[in-house]
Amino acid sequence: MIISQMEKPPFRFLARMLCIVTLLMALFTGSALLAGKGAYAASIQGRQGVTAPRVSGASGALTGPHSAATTPGAQVITGGRTDLPWVALTFDDGPNPTYTPQILQVLAANNAHATFFEIGQLVQSNPGLARLVVQNGNVIGNHTWDHPSLTTLTPAAQASELIRASTAIENVTGMTPTLFRPPYGATNAQVEAVAAAQQMATVLWSVDTADWQLPGVQRIVTAALNGAHNGSIIMMHDGGGNRSQTVAALSQIIKGLQARGYALVTVPELVSGTL
DSSP: OOOOOTTTTHHHHHHHHOOOOOOOHHHHHHHHHHHHHHHHHHHHHHTTTTTOEEETTTTTTOOTTOOOOOOOOOOOOOOOOOOSEEEEEEEEOOOOOOOOOOOOOHHTTTTOOOOEEEEEHHHHHHHHHHHHHHHHTTTTEOOOSSOGGGSSSHHHHHHHHHHHHOOOOOOOHSSOEEEEOOOGGGGOHHHHHHHTTOOOOEEOSSSOOGGGGGGOHHHHHHHHHHHHOOOOEEEESSSSSOOOHHHHHHHHHHHHHHHHHOOEOOOOHHHHHHH
């Protein structure tokens, strides 16, 4: 078939337009791939646990040995160094006027420290207890403002929960938390990114005593001692219900761990390997 001179220009125009569209698509795809690789690399770096000292307050002084020192980035902590016989006791859902003071007394009597993941509105209503936790050489972490399941919230609502809790803790204790534990352990990449944006590492646990189920003092003790190993993070509760069994079990847990050669340290110490 012979194509007339009048038919050639449209074909040439369409061919050129097709080439231009193809080129633009290639450029766009290449840019997206590069951006995605950069974000992925940043996420991996954070999850590998790169750490840096936290600067606190207007003076720019480094926080003390029992305050959290972690890095920005989606860092998720489930345990500490395994080359040291160190274990971290952690307590959630306080401060509680009944049980937190008793737990602090047991810790002090046994020369042990712990990490308390506290609820912002309870810190605001029990400021003296929160200050006492820190004054006794323990660490306070963020456990949200009012204990929701964060994975059911929008990113904006997640951020609000963490910001309000951190603000309450800082206003009461003068220390900005750099550790965060999601209620119920409900977390995902979005929750961890929100925490990282506020320079907080997400802290889970490696030993669950299930003390919140009120299984009995001896079962709480057994769960803690049998589950412990170098670098363990043991979860218990000082609030959120009747914690009398936890209080009764704590002295036995501490003495049992110490008898096995474990030192009881805070989460920042456990991760850094530095007292």
